[in-house]
Amino acid sequence: MARSKITEKLLAAKQAKGITFEDLEKIVGRDETWIASVIYRQASADLEEATKIVTALGLSESMAEPLTIPPLKGSLEPTIPTDPLIYRFYEIMQVYGMPLKAVIHEKFGxxxxxxxxxxxxxxxxxxxxxxxxxxxxxxxxxxxxxx
Known part of the structure; x- marks a missing residue:
């Protein structure tokens, strides 16, 4: 999966600052996995939430605006199951898979x-x-x- 340029910048700043998704949860007031979804461009934030994220990461407030744009969701390869219930789990992983992976790796390694x-x-x-x-x-x- 190719990451967007803004995702790369946000993750680099997050790493440089030593900030966890849990830290961002406390700052933004939203769940850490949702925040990871915003960073991975699988969810959109409002301007206040986006500003809190970029400010916490030490980035320019001008980087907040792109986080408010509804993203094109889905970042996994397009092998699509046909059963409707199984498809919903596929859809969940398309939207939350990378953020979930990031949070698990942050907590466990x-x-x-x-x-x-x-x-x-x-x-x-x-x-x-x-x-x-x-x-x-x-x-x-x-x-x-x-x-």
Whole structure:
């Protein structure tokens, strides 16, 4: 996946400042994964949120404006499943896959979540606006081996 130039600048500034997505969560008042989605250009922020992000990263306020533009979502290869429910998980990974990967790597290091030592729970959450599906995934973290 080719990253946008603004994503590259934001990530470089984030790394240079030693700021985590969790730090940005405290500054912006939004969830860290959502903030990662903005940085990876999979979500858009309002001008106040965008300004908080770029200011925290020590960047010019002029960099905030592009973060308010609705992005073209989806950054993974286009192998599209046909089953509607499975497609929704594909769509979720298109939009949140890279931000989720970034947050996991930031918290655990370079590795993957096991799909073998793994649990998946689906809960029905009643909501007057329409019942919701709650999916919880819990997999053992597997760091990449160095040799």
């Amino acid at each position: 370079d590795g993957i979540m096991s799909a073998i030592d793994f649990t998946l729970e689906v809960e029905k959450v009643e909501d007057p606006k329409g019942d919701r599906v709650q999916v919880s995934m819990c997999g053992k973290f597997l760091p990449y081996k160095k040799w």
